[in-house]
Amino acid sequence: MNEDKLIARAARGDAAAFNELLGAYEKKMYAICLRMSGNHEDAQDCLQETMLRVYRAISGFKRQSSFSTWLYRVAMNTCLDELRKKRNRPSTSLDGLLETGWSPSDEFDTPERHALERERQQEIRRAIAELPEDMRAAVVLRDIEGLPYEEIARVLDINVGTIKSRISRGREKLREKMQAKAELFDMPDV
Amino acid sequence: MDCSEFRRLLDGYVDGELDERERGALEAHAAACDGCGAQLKAARQLRDMLGHINDGLSVPLPAQAAWRSAVRAQARRQRMKRVYAACGAVAAACVLTVGVTAMLRGNPAVPPEAFEGRTAYVEADGIDGVELPAGETALLAADSEALSYVDRVVLTDDIATAQGYLMDIVAEYGATVEHTAESAEDTRVYVRVSGENAADFLRAVDAIGLESDEAAGTDGGEAPALDESAQAVGVCVILTAA
Numbered sequence: 001m002n003e004d005k006l007i008a009r010a011a012r013g014d015a016a017a018f019n020e021l022l023g024a025y026e027k028k029m030y031a032i033c034l035r036m037s038g039n040h041e042d043a044q045d046c047l048q049e050t051m052l053r054v055y056r057a058i059s060g061f062k063r064q065s066s067f068s069t070w071l072y073r074v075a076m077n078t079c080l081d082e083l084r085k086k087r088n089r090p091s092t093s094l095d096g097l098l099e100t101g102w103s104p105s106d107e108f109d110t111p112e113r114h115a116l117e118r119e120r121q122q123e124i125r126r127a128i129a130e131l132p133e134d135m136r137a138a139v140v141l142r143d144i145e146g147l148p149y150e151e152i153a154r155v156l157d158i159n160v161g162t163i164k165s166r167i168s169r170g171r172e173k174l175r176e177k178m179q180a181k182a183e184l185f186d187m188p189d190v
Numbered sequence: 191m192d193c194s195e196f197r198r199l200l201d202g203y204v205d206g207e208l209d210e211r212e213r214g215a216l217e218a219h220a221a222a223c224d225g226c227g228a229q230l231k232a233a234r235q236l237r238d239m240l241g242h243i244n245d246g247l248s249v250p251l252p253a254q255a256a257w258r259s260a261v262r263a264q265a266r267r268q269r270m271k272r273v274y275a276a277c278g279a280v281a282a283a284c285v286l287t288v289g290v291t292a293m294l295r296g297n298p299a300v301p302p303e304a305f306e307g308r309t310a311y312v313e314a315d316g317i318d319g320v321e322l323p324a325g326e327t328a329l330l331a332a333d334s335e336a337l338s339y340v341d342r343v344v345l346t347d348d349i350a351t352a353q354g355y356l357m358d359i360v361a362e363y364g365a366t367v368e369h370t371a372e373s374a375e376d377t378r379v380y381v382r383v384s385g386e387n388a389a390d391f392l393r394a395v396d397a398i399g400l401e402s403d404e405a406a407g408t409d410g411g412e413a414p415a416l417d418e419s420a421q422a423v424g425v426c427v428i429l430t431a432a
Binding site: 013015018019022026027030031034035040043044047048049051052055058120121124125139143144146164167168170174175178179184187188 | 201204224227228229232233235236237239240241243245246247249250252253254256257258260262263264265268269323
Protein backbone atom coordinates (compact mmCIF):
# COMPACT_ATOMS: atom_id res chain seq x y z
CA MET A 1 0.00 0.00 0.00
CA ASN A 2 1.39 3.43 -0.85
CA GLU A 3 2.34 5.99 1.77
CA ASP A 4 -0.57 8.37 1.12
CA LYS A 5 -3.11 5.59 1.68
CA LEU A 6 -1.35 4.47 4.84
CA ILE A 7 -1.30 8.04 6.14
CA ALA A 8 -5.04 8.38 5.46
CA ARG A 9 -5.82 5.12 7.23
CA ALA A 10 -3.53 5.91 10.14
CA ALA A 11 -5.21 9.31 10.47
CA ARG A 12 -8.51 7.48 10.99
CA GLY A 13 -6.96 5.62 13.93
CA ASP A 14 -5.99 2.41 12.14
CA ALA A 15 -3.13 1.18 14.34
CA ALA A 16 -2.06 -1.55 11.88
CA ALA A 17 -1.69 1.01 9.08
CA PHE A 18 0.18 3.29 11.45
CA ASN A 19 2.61 0.54 12.42
CA GLU A 20 3.26 -0.32 8.77
CA LEU A 21 3.74 3.34 7.88
CA LEU A 22 6.06 4.17 10.76
CA GLY A 23 7.88 0.84 10.56
CA ALA A 24 9.52 2.17 7.41
CA TYR A 25 10.85 5.21 9.32
CA GLU A 26 11.68 3.41 12.55
CA LYS A 27 15.41 3.16 11.94
CA LYS A 28 15.79 6.82 10.95
CA MET A 29 13.77 7.93 13.97
CA TYR A 30 15.79 5.70 16.27
CA ALA A 31 19.08 6.99 14.84
CA ILE A 32 18.03 10.56 15.57
CA CYS A 33 16.95 9.64 19.09
CA LEU A 34 20.22 7.78 19.68
CA ARG A 35 22.45 10.58 18.39
CA MET A 36 20.52 13.21 20.31
CA SER A 37 20.28 11.29 23.60
CA GLY A 38 23.68 9.59 23.39
CA ASN A 39 22.55 6.23 24.77
CA HIS A 40 20.25 3.35 23.88
CA GLU A 41 18.09 3.49 26.99
CA ASP A 42 17.03 7.10 26.47
CA ALA A 43 16.81 6.54 22.72
CA GLN A 44 14.23 3.79 23.28
CA ASP A 45 12.11 6.07 25.50
CA CYS A 46 12.48 8.90 23.02
CA LEU A 47 11.47 6.68 20.08
CA GLN A 48 8.36 5.50 21.93
CA GLU A 49 7.33 9.04 22.85
CA THR A 50 7.96 10.19 19.27
CA MET A 51 5.75 7.44 17.86
CA LEU A 52 2.96 8.19 20.35
CA ARG A 53 3.09 11.88 19.48
CA VAL A 54 2.93 11.05 15.79
CA TYR A 55 -0.01 8.69 16.39
CA ARG A 56 -1.93 11.37 18.30
CA ALA A 57 -1.13 14.08 15.78
CA ILE A 58 -1.31 12.30 12.44
CA SER A 59 -4.98 13.17 11.92
CA GLY A 60 -3.86 16.81 11.95
CA PHE A 61 -1.02 16.32 9.44
CA LYS A 62 -1.85 18.90 6.78
CA ARG A 63 0.72 17.93 4.13
CA GLN A 64 2.25 21.41 4.20
CA SER A 65 5.60 19.63 4.30
CA SER A 66 6.61 16.14 3.27
CA PHE A 67 5.67 13.40 5.71
CA SER A 68 9.35 12.68 6.44
CA THR A 69 10.07 16.35 7.24
CA TRP A 70 7.10 16.37 9.59
CA LEU A 71 8.36 13.17 11.26
CA TYR A 72 11.84 14.65 11.67
CA ARG A 73 10.27 17.67 13.31
CA VAL A 74 8.23 15.58 15.77
CA ALA A 75 11.24 13.38 16.55
CA MET A 76 13.59 16.31 17.07
CA ASN A 77 11.08 18.21 19.24
CA THR A 78 10.55 15.08 21.32
CA CYS A 79 14.31 14.60 21.75
CA LEU A 80 14.80 18.21 22.78
CA ASP A 81 11.88 17.99 25.23
CA GLU A 82 13.29 14.80 26.73
CA LEU A 83 16.74 16.38 27.05
CA ARG A 84 15.21 19.39 28.81
CA LYS A 85 13.37 17.09 31.22
CA LYS A 86 16.55 15.15 31.80
CA ARG A 87 18.46 18.29 32.74
CA ASN A 88 16.25 18.42 35.83
CA ARG A 89 17.10 14.86 36.79
CA PRO A 90 20.43 13.42 37.96
CA SER A 91 22.41 12.81 34.81
CA THR A 92 23.79 9.53 33.58
CA SER A 93 27.23 10.03 32.17
CA LEU A 94 28.53 8.18 29.17
CA ASP A 95 31.16 6.70 31.42
CA GLY A 96 28.41 5.45 33.68
CA LEU A 97 26.72 3.72 30.78
CA LEU A 98 29.99 2.16 29.74
CA GLU A 99 30.50 0.86 33.27
CA THR A 100 27.06 -0.71 33.32
CA GLY A 101 27.71 -2.69 30.22
CA TRP A 102 26.67 -0.42 27.38
CA SER A 103 29.25 -0.10 24.70
CA PRO A 104 28.96 2.14 21.68
CA SER A 105 30.38 -0.64 19.57
CA ASP A 106 27.36 -2.80 20.45
CA GLU A 107 25.42 -1.05 17.71
CA PHE A 108 27.81 -2.16 15.03
CA ASP A 109 27.71 -5.66 13.75
CA THR A 110 31.23 -5.37 12.40
CA PRO A 111 33.60 -7.19 14.71
CA GLU A 112 36.21 -7.20 11.98
CA ARG A 113 36.48 -3.42 12.05
CA HIS A 114 39.84 -2.27 13.22
CA ALA A 115 40.12 -1.40 16.93
CA LEU A 116 41.52 2.02 16.12
CA GLU A 117 38.53 2.80 13.93
CA ARG A 118 36.15 1.72 16.69
CA GLU A 119 37.95 3.93 19.16
CA ARG A 120 37.70 6.88 16.78
CA GLN A 121 33.99 6.26 16.27
CA GLN A 122 33.47 6.09 20.02
CA GLU A 123 35.32 9.34 20.47
CA ILE A 124 33.20 11.04 17.81
CA ARG A 125 29.95 9.77 19.33
CA ARG A 126 31.05 11.04 22.71
CA ALA A 127 31.93 14.42 21.18
CA ILE A 128 28.51 14.65 19.50
CA ALA A 129 26.78 13.86 22.79
CA GLU A 130 28.73 16.69 24.42
CA LEU A 131 27.73 19.33 21.86
CA PRO A 132 25.19 21.93 23.01
CA GLU A 133 21.71 20.69 22.07
CA ASP A 134 21.01 23.28 19.37
CA MET A 135 24.29 22.55 17.58
CA ARG A 136 23.84 18.81 18.05
CA ALA A 137 20.41 18.90 16.43
CA ALA A 138 21.72 20.80 13.41
CA VAL A 139 24.83 18.64 12.98
CA VAL A 140 22.85 15.39 13.34
CA LEU A 141 20.36 16.46 10.67
CA ARG A 142 23.03 17.76 8.28
CA ASP A 143 26.09 15.57 8.65
CA ILE A 144 24.51 12.30 9.81
CA GLU A 145 21.05 12.37 8.20
CA GLY A 146 22.25 14.34 5.18
CA LEU A 147 19.32 16.76 5.04
CA PRO A 148 19.72 19.95 2.98
CA TYR A 149 19.94 23.22 4.90
CA GLU A 150 16.46 24.33 3.81
CA GLU A 151 14.83 21.17 5.12
CA ILE A 152 16.73 21.43 8.41
CA ALA A 153 15.39 24.97 8.72
CA ARG A 154 11.83 23.62 8.28
CA VAL A 155 12.38 20.79 10.76
CA LEU A 156 13.81 23.04 13.45
CA ASP A 157 11.67 26.05 12.50
CA ILE A 158 14.71 28.31 12.36
CA ASN A 159 16.06 30.37 9.46
CA VAL A 160 18.76 28.95 7.18
CA GLY A 161 21.38 31.48 8.32
CA THR A 162 21.08 30.33 11.92
CA ILE A 163 21.22 26.70 10.84
CA LYS A 164 24.44 27.30 8.89
CA SER A 165 25.96 29.07 11.85
CA ARG A 166 25.04 26.26 14.26
CA ILE A 167 26.41 23.60 11.93
CA SER A 168 29.63 25.53 11.40
CA ARG A 169 30.17 26.03 15.13
CA GLY A 170 29.21 22.42 15.84
CA ARG A 171 31.72 21.10 13.31
CA GLU A 172 34.38 23.37 14.71
CA LYS A 173 33.83 22.01 18.20
CA LEU A 174 34.03 18.45 16.90
CA ARG A 175 37.27 19.22 15.08
CA GLU A 176 38.67 20.71 18.28
CA LYS A 177 37.86 17.47 20.11
CA MET A 178 39.59 15.51 17.36
CA GLN A 179 42.65 17.69 17.51
CA ALA A 180 42.76 17.29 21.27
CA LYS A 181 43.17 13.58 20.51
CA ALA A 182 45.62 14.19 17.66
CA GLU A 183 47.35 10.84 18.17
CA LEU A 184 44.13 8.86 17.89
CA PHE A 185 43.06 10.69 14.75
CA ASP A 186 46.55 10.69 13.26
CA MET A 187 46.89 14.45 13.12
CA PRO A 188 49.90 16.68 13.46
CA ASP A 189 50.11 18.66 16.69
CA VAL A 190 49.66 22.30 15.66
CA MET B 191 43.98 32.81 0.10
CA ASP B 192 44.68 33.61 3.75
CA CYS B 193 43.65 31.72 6.90
CA SER B 194 40.48 33.75 7.50
CA GLU B 195 39.32 33.15 3.91
CA PHE B 196 40.10 29.46 4.42
CA ARG B 197 37.91 29.34 7.57
CA ARG B 198 35.10 31.16 5.75
CA LEU B 199 35.06 28.61 2.94
CA LEU B 200 35.70 25.43 4.92
CA ASP B 201 32.02 24.53 5.50
CA GLY B 202 31.24 25.11 1.84
CA TYR B 203 34.10 22.74 1.01
CA VAL B 204 32.73 20.08 3.36
CA ASP B 205 29.23 20.53 1.86
CA GLY B 206 30.57 20.32 -1.69
CA GLU B 207 29.35 23.81 -2.53
CA LEU B 208 32.61 25.37 -3.77
CA ASP B 209 33.43 25.76 -7.42
CA GLU B 210 36.61 24.27 -8.83
CA ARG B 211 38.63 27.48 -8.49
CA GLU B 212 37.68 28.01 -4.81
CA ARG B 213 38.32 24.35 -4.01
CA GLY B 214 41.76 24.48 -5.62
CA ALA B 215 42.71 27.67 -3.79
CA LEU B 216 41.55 26.25 -0.45
CA GLU B 217 43.50 23.01 -0.92
CA ALA B 218 46.60 24.96 -2.01
CA HIS B 219 46.42 27.12 1.12
CA ALA B 220 45.97 24.05 3.32
CA ALA B 221 49.07 22.46 1.74
CA ALA B 222 51.13 25.54 2.62
CA CYS B 223 49.74 26.23 6.12
CA ASP B 224 50.16 23.64 8.89
CA GLY B 225 47.25 24.92 10.97
CA CYS B 226 44.78 25.03 8.08
CA GLY B 227 46.13 21.75 6.75
CA ALA B 228 45.27 20.08 10.07
CA GLN B 229 41.82 21.71 9.97
CA LEU B 230 41.17 20.39 6.49
CA LYS B 231 42.29 16.90 7.41
CA ALA B 232 40.04 16.92 10.47
CA ALA B 233 37.11 18.29 8.44
CA ARG B 234 37.42 15.54 5.82
CA GLN B 235 37.82 12.82 8.42
CA LEU B 236 34.86 14.15 10.39
CA ARG B 237 32.66 14.30 7.29
CA ASP B 238 33.49 10.69 6.44
CA MET B 239 32.97 9.43 9.98
CA LEU B 240 29.67 11.23 10.51
CA GLY B 241 28.41 10.03 7.14
CA HIS B 242 28.95 6.42 8.22
CA ILE B 243 28.25 6.65 11.91
CA ASN B 244 24.91 4.84 11.56
CA ASP B 245 26.26 2.08 9.33
CA GLY B 246 25.22 -1.24 10.82
CA LEU B 247 22.88 0.40 13.30
CA SER B 248 19.77 -1.61 13.99
CA VAL B 249 16.87 -0.79 16.27
CA PRO B 250 17.06 -3.04 19.34
CA LEU B 251 14.15 -5.47 19.55
CA PRO B 252 12.92 -4.13 22.93
CA ALA B 253 12.73 -0.63 21.39
CA GLN B 254 10.78 -1.98 18.39
CA ALA B 255 8.35 -3.78 20.67
CA ALA B 256 7.97 -0.89 23.11
CA TRP B 257 6.66 1.72 20.68
CA ARG B 258 4.36 -0.72 18.89
CA SER B 259 2.89 -1.82 22.19
CA ALA B 260 2.45 1.80 23.32
CA VAL B 261 0.66 2.69 20.07
CA ARG B 262 -1.67 -0.33 20.37
CA ALA B 263 -2.51 0.67 23.96
CA GLN B 264 -3.22 4.23 22.84
CA ALA B 265 -5.47 2.94 20.03
CA ARG B 266 -7.38 0.79 22.55
CA ARG B 267 -7.92 3.78 24.85
CA GLN B 268 -9.24 5.85 21.95
CA ARG B 269 -11.62 3.08 20.91
CA MET B 270 -12.93 2.80 24.48
CA LYS B 271 -13.55 6.54 24.59
CA ARG B 272 -15.62 6.33 21.42
CA VAL B 273 -17.58 3.34 22.75
CA TYR B 274 -18.11 5.12 26.04
CA ALA B 275 -19.37 8.22 24.29
CA ALA B 276 -21.77 6.16 22.20
CA CYS B 277 -23.03 4.36 25.33
CA GLY B 278 -23.57 7.73 27.00
CA ALA B 279 -25.71 8.90 24.11
CA VAL B 280 -27.73 5.68 24.14
CA ALA B 281 -28.21 5.90 27.92
CA ALA B 282 -29.37 9.50 27.61
CA ALA B 283 -31.84 8.49 24.93
CA CYS B 284 -33.18 5.75 27.23
CA VAL B 285 -33.62 8.25 30.06
CA LEU B 286 -35.56 10.50 27.73
CA THR B 287 -37.79 7.68 26.52
CA VAL B 288 -38.54 6.52 30.04
CA GLY B 289 -39.16 10.10 31.19
CA VAL B 290 -41.55 11.00 28.40
CA THR B 291 -43.40 7.71 28.74
CA ALA B 292 -43.73 8.28 32.46
CA MET B 293 -45.19 11.73 31.92
CA LEU B 294 -47.63 10.58 29.32
CA ARG B 295 -48.77 7.77 31.55
CA GLY B 296 -49.18 10.03 34.53
CA ASN B 297 -46.24 8.79 36.53
CA PRO B 298 -47.19 9.61 40.13
CA ALA B 299 -43.65 10.77 40.88
CA VAL B 300 -43.90 13.41 38.18
CA PRO B 301 -47.59 14.22 37.72
CA PRO B 302 -48.44 16.19 34.59
CA GLU B 303 -49.92 19.04 36.64
CA ALA B 304 -46.51 19.54 38.22
CA PHE B 305 -45.39 21.14 34.99
CA GLU B 306 -48.03 23.83 35.02
CA GLY B 307 -46.78 27.26 35.88
CA ARG B 308 -43.23 26.16 36.40
CA THR B 309 -40.41 28.20 34.98
CA ALA B 310 -37.90 26.46 32.87
CA TYR B 311 -35.51 26.82 30.04
CA VAL B 312 -37.35 25.78 26.95
CA GLU B 313 -35.12 24.85 24.10
CA ALA B 314 -37.83 25.20 21.48
CA ASP B 315 -38.29 28.94 21.75
CA GLY B 316 -35.67 29.86 24.28
CA ILE B 317 -37.97 31.91 26.48
CA ASP B 318 -37.75 31.69 30.23
CA GLY B 319 -40.82 31.56 32.35
CA VAL B 320 -43.23 30.07 29.89
CA GLU B 321 -45.81 27.53 30.87
CA LEU B 322 -44.53 24.17 29.84
CA PRO B 323 -46.32 21.90 27.52
CA ALA B 324 -45.58 18.26 27.94
CA GLY B 325 -42.59 17.54 25.78
CA GLU B 326 -39.01 16.45 25.85
CA THR B 327 -37.56 19.91 26.32
CA ALA B 328 -39.70 20.35 29.42
CA LEU B 329 -38.00 17.60 31.31
CA LEU B 330 -35.57 19.91 33.06
CA ALA B 331 -38.43 21.58 34.84
CA ALA B 332 -40.19 18.41 35.79
CA ASP B 333 -40.26 18.62 39.53
CA SER B 334 -38.86 21.77 41.01
CA GLU B 335 -39.71 25.43 41.14
CA ALA B 336 -36.24 25.90 42.53
CA LEU B 337 -34.70 24.86 39.26
CA SER B 338 -32.23 27.35 37.88
CA TYR B 339 -30.59 26.92 34.51
CA VAL B 340 -27.44 27.93 32.72
CA ASP B 341 -25.78 26.93 29.51
CA ARG B 342 -22.29 26.31 28.30
CA VAL B 343 -20.94 26.15 24.77
CA VAL B 344 -18.00 23.78 24.52
CA LEU B 345 -15.92 23.99 21.36
CA THR B 346 -14.27 20.69 20.54
CA ASP B 347 -12.63 18.94 17.61
CA ASP B 348 -14.23 15.65 18.64
CA ILE B 349 -17.81 15.87 19.85
CA ALA B 350 -18.12 12.15 20.65
CA THR B 351 -15.04 12.19 22.88
CA ALA B 352 -16.14 15.42 24.56
CA GLN B 353 -19.49 13.81 25.26
CA GLY B 354 -17.69 10.84 26.82
CA TYR B 355 -15.81 13.21 29.12
CA LEU B 356 -19.07 14.97 29.97
CA MET B 357 -20.60 11.65 31.06
CA ASP B 358 -17.64 11.12 33.39
CA ILE B 359 -18.21 14.55 34.90
CA VAL B 360 -21.94 13.90 35.24
CA ALA B 361 -21.17 10.76 37.23
CA GLU B 362 -18.48 12.48 39.30
CA TYR B 363 -20.79 15.27 40.47
CA GLY B 364 -23.88 13.10 41.03
CA ALA B 365 -25.71 14.82 38.18
CA THR B 366 -28.19 13.25 35.80
CA VAL B 367 -28.61 13.57 32.07
CA GLU B 368 -32.20 14.56 31.34
CA HIS B 369 -32.07 14.76 27.60
CA THR B 370 -29.68 14.72 24.66
CA ALA B 371 -30.44 16.32 21.31
CA GLU B 372 -28.15 15.88 18.34
CA SER B 373 -28.27 18.00 15.23
CA ALA B 374 -25.96 18.64 12.32
CA GLU B 375 -24.54 21.70 14.11
CA ASP B 376 -24.12 20.46 17.65
CA THR B 377 -25.03 18.03 20.39
CA ARG B 378 -26.96 19.45 23.34
CA VAL B 379 -26.90 17.60 26.63
CA TYR B 380 -29.36 18.68 29.31
CA VAL B 381 -28.09 17.87 32.76
CA ARG B 382 -29.55 18.33 36.22
CA VAL B 383 -27.03 18.95 38.98
CA SER B 384 -27.48 20.05 42.59
CA GLY B 385 -26.99 23.75 43.28
CA GLU B 386 -24.25 22.82 45.72
CA ASN B 387 -22.22 21.05 43.03
CA ALA B 388 -23.15 23.29 40.13
CA ALA B 389 -20.13 25.61 40.16
CA ASP B 390 -17.64 22.73 40.36
CA PHE B 391 -19.56 20.87 37.69
CA LEU B 392 -19.40 23.85 35.35
CA ARG B 393 -15.67 24.32 35.95
CA ALA B 394 -15.15 20.68 34.97
CA VAL B 395 -17.33 21.17 31.89
CA ASP B 396 -15.31 24.22 30.92
CA ALA B 397 -12.16 22.10 30.89
CA ILE B 398 -13.51 19.54 28.41
CA GLY B 399 -13.07 21.29 25.10
CA LEU B 400 -10.60 23.47 23.30
CA GLU B 401 -12.59 26.45 24.48
CA SER B 402 -15.69 26.94 26.55
CA ASP B 403 -17.97 29.86 27.14
CA GLU B 404 -21.28 30.82 28.62
CA ALA B 405 -23.85 30.72 25.90
CA ALA B 406 -25.65 33.91 25.07
CA GLY B 407 -29.31 33.88 26.18
CA THR B 408 -31.30 32.21 23.49
CA ASP B 409 -33.77 35.08 23.51
CA GLY B 410 -30.89 37.31 22.54
CA GLY B 411 -30.33 38.66 26.04
CA GLU B 412 -27.70 37.97 28.68
CA ALA B 413 -26.65 34.43 29.33
CA PRO B 414 -28.43 33.10 32.42
CA ALA B 415 -26.32 33.37 35.57
CA LEU B 416 -25.62 30.45 37.85
CA ASP B 417 -27.75 30.42 41.01
CA GLU B 418 -25.78 28.24 43.40
CA SER B 419 -28.47 28.57 46.06
CA ALA B 420 -30.96 26.80 43.80
CA GLN B 421 -32.04 23.38 44.87
CA ALA B 422 -31.10 22.10 41.46
CA VAL B 423 -29.55 23.61 38.40
CA GLY B 424 -30.34 22.62 34.86
CA VAL B 425 -27.34 22.90 32.58
CA CYS B 426 -27.53 22.80 28.83
CA VAL B 427 -24.08 21.84 27.52
CA ILE B 428 -23.77 22.60 23.83
CA LEU B 429 -20.98 20.56 22.29
CA THR B 430 -20.09 22.06 18.98
CA ALA B 431 -17.34 21.54 16.44
CA ALA B 432 -14.46 23.99 16.71
